[in-house]
Amino acid sequence: MNVADLLKDLQSRYEQAMARADDLRRQIEHLTSALADAENRLADLAPARKIVQEITPDGIAPTPPSRPLPTSRFWTPSISTPDQPFRVRELHELLGWPTDDPP
Template sequence: MNVSELLRLLQAEHDETAARTDQLREPIEQFTTALAETEARLAELIATRKVIDSLAPPDHAPTVADPATATVYQRIVTAFNEHPGKVFRVRDLHEQLGLPTDKPSINVTRSRLGRLVRQGLLEQPGRGQYQKRM
């Protein structure tokens, strides 16, 4: 194989690789654009949520009459509203609400309680303890 043949093969491979690179760039650019648009929409939704939360009265948590049709969040908030001064541990809350006390269920509720703390409905007087914000 001579040098000119080697250069021709190298050029052919270069051309194929450049074409493949262009083919790959197009969907990447589309995904990048879609990601930027989706992230912008998410930022708008977060800002809207913050504005609505700031305008809502502090006692905007719904009261639930029928525990059979209530969501777990509603049942949790109702339990804290019924016992405003009581400090709950997650397991105690599960037992009171008749929820399963297995570790995965406890962890899901712990996450829910964390959200309620961040929303300002509950407070954490100690590690693993939750009570209604006064």
């Protein structure tokens, strides 16, 4: 390998390293911003948590209702059988809506 080839190889490696460093700088900038957003959200939630703990007995947060959300009764069948089409008629039946055709 002659000196010119060596210099070209070094230049190529230098450019690759610079591109990688630039990419990492962009990632750091994005992560720094995301971290600041998360920390701000935590700061916003802390007073609410404190209030809930103060107004509940023994500082225990109230438990959410044990019954499923109303939407789960029609989403669950469609999720459990993704290979089968979910028909409008089935949705109407699950919601308790009329299923007969309009006159």
